[in-house]
Amino acid sequence: MEELVKKRIKQVLKGDQNAFGEIVEIYKDKVFHVCFRMLGNRQEAEDISQDAFIRAYINIHTFDIDRKFSTWLYRIATNLCIDRIRKKKPDYYLDAEVTGTEGLTMYSQIPVDERLPEEEVESMELQDTIQKEISKLPDKYRSVIVLKYIEELSLKEISEILDLPLGTVKTRIHRGREALRKQLRTV
């Protein structure tokens, strides 16, 4: 797969736009899915994942052909998603850590019942509920959870995609899991 992609990238570098179309075909579902889980909205996910491919095309000459293309592409896509999430973010930060409570955030201080009334949970599809809870995660936890549990990538690859040390990725996955556990335990 990677070999075929590398061949296509070389063609793109020579100015063959159609070869890029094949690359889009190969990765469109994965990139769209990551964006959808990150943003929780189909239209936004489509816009951002298309932007990601366009950015990849424009910057294709900066891609190191000896590395994994999907890692590079996921990096562009997750960065765009995080930018989009931050633009939409309200002034208060739910993920700001409360001093003295290692690993705990404002999320853990909001009573579960207030956040999601029982009737609402029942009326919603489970999938929507899960997506909604993922969308509530602070972006730094959301990106690692999506990459780890939805794209099933290795910790090492996640650290490359997000350009973070492996230790930071692990910490974020632990905290992300804890935050989600608290949000999803009533489901």
Next chain:
Amino acid sequence: MMKTCPDKMVQYMHEYLDEELPQEQETELKLHIQQCEACRIHFHELKKTIALVQSTSHISAPSNFTEGVMSRLPKEKKKIGIQRWFQRHPLIMAAAVFFLLMGGSLLTSWNNGSEFAFTAQPNVVVEGQTVIVPEGEIVSGDLLVRNGDLRVEGEVQGDVTLINGQRYMAGAGSITGDIDEIDQAFEWLWYSMKSSFKNMGQFFGLNESEE
């Protein structure tokens, strides 16, 4: 929930879920979970969370996604590539641009420019379609005659260009400069190219600075 468990137990749970907990600590965690209900619930909730997140179905990109991307790709990129290629091959670029931009219009002007025309030098005489430099007269400067003949009985101190016409030289007539006789479309094109090339450098220089 009331019992305070060692902090490391939660840490062990996460390391276990990352498949990074050494065997020894795994045994310690399992033993603890058997005894401690709070930790058992905690661990169960974490595993349930993961299962829930992984249960989300894979969704595919909307139809026409690729077409959407392709239609939004910048077209300039290709143009820039061609420009770079031409910058490395300036002569080909000059010829290509010339033929593209000028060729058509020059050929048109060749076909349309059938009127008799000549450089208005003060001391030439015109008879019908013939320009005459009378005997004893000196034309100082270049002389161009288009779609007509030229008869030189006097002297031309300059270049003579004849397009689509005949040149007659009288015994006493003389031309001090170059003589160019053009009577075919291709020659006209070539002549125009030569005379335009001087301006070309400037033209391209201008073009490049615009980019």
